[in-house]
Amino acid sequence: MTSTTRSPLIIGNWKMNASLGGSMVLLQALAHYKSSKACELAVCVPFPYLAQTQEVLAGSLVSWGAQDVSDQPQGAYTGEVSAAMLQDFACKWVLVGHSERRQRHAESDQLVADKAVRALACGITPVFCVGESDAEHEAGEAHDVVLRQLRPLLDLGADVVKQVVVAYEPVWAIGTGKSATPEQAQAVHAFIRECLKQSGAAEVRVLYGGSVNAANAKSLFAMPDIDGALVGGAALKAEEFLAIAAI
Numbered sequence: 586m587t588s589t590t591r592s593p594l595i596i597g598n599w600k601m602n603a604s605l606g607g608s609m610v611l612l613q614a615l616a617h618y619k620s621s622k623a624c625e626l627a628v629c630v631p632f633p634y635l636a637q638t639q640e641v642l643a644g645s646l647v648s649w650g651a652q653d654v655s656d657q658p659q660g661a662y663t664g665e666v667s668a669a670m671l672q673d674f675a676c677k678w679v680l681v682g683h684s685e686r687r688q689r690h691a692e693s694d695q696l697v698a699d700k701a702v703r704a705l706a707c708g709i710t711p712v713f714c715v716g717e718s719d720a721e722h723e724a725g726e727a728h729d730v731v732l733r734q735l736r737p738l739l740d741l742g743a744d745v746v747k748q749v750v751v752a753y754e755p756v757w758a759i760g761t762g763k764s765a766t767p768e769q770a771q772a773v774h775a776f777i778r779e780c781l782k783q784s785g786a787a788e789v790r791v792l793y794g795g796s797v798n799a800a801n802a803k804s805l806f807a808m809p810d811i812d813g814a815l816v817g818g819a820a821l822k823a824e825e826f827l828a829i830a831a832i
């Protein structure tokens with residue numbers, strides 16, 4: 586995190602975890618967050634907890650968002666949630682293209698970019714997730730994979746690309762307790778930065794995700810092209826999540 590223009594950002598991804606009661610406890614602990622530096626903190630919660638999240642975090646230094654959004658504006662899309670609905674709950678962020686959705690719901694690269702466009706149209710910042718699988722990692726294909734995933738976004742041009750946040754999450758590091766080393770992550774982040782630069786959006790923030798915790802965050806954040814983190818498991822413990830933000 587050496588850039589002066591790319592302020593640090595840490596986003597918690599609760600995934601399909603917590604309960605109504607449990608999320609209340611977690612949110613109340615986060616609501617007291619006081620930023621000692623210019624680190625932005627946010628949580629992406631399950632859809633049913635958005636109202637509660639808005640109620641508890643409004644007026645705090647922690648912003649919030651959702652974990653997915655429909656690529657369609659409205660209509661006969663059973664089970665989907667529109668960007669306008671997220672806007673109703675003052676969401677600042679939405680994750681698009683998380684690997685768990687790419688895998689389980691066969692989301693294509695183009696669909697992920699379409700979701701990003703839909704979010705932006707409602708004033709919500711998409712957190713555009715990319716990352717290679719274990720097999721692709723072993724085959725040395727990380728750069729090819731992230732470029733393929735980014736391509737439909739980059740094709741939208743600098744004015745659009747400048748408005749997103751990118752999250753690099755190697756699938757093999759997600760929920761495994763086996764984070765990428767700072768050097769491994771930095772190598773891919775530098776590549777992503779180069780792709781963004783060539784698209785006229787060098788200052789887009791690129792977060793790292795995959796088994797980030799309070800113990801390994803410092804060395805990851807020391808890398809010049811890592812602008813923060815997308816945190817899964819460790820975001821479910823208020824103390825640990827706040828400790829990551831304090832680094």
Ligand code: PGA
Pocket residue numbers: 598754758759760761762794795796797815816817818819
């Ligand atoms: P993890 O998840 O921190 O539990 O590895 C990160 C994510 O999937 O966003």
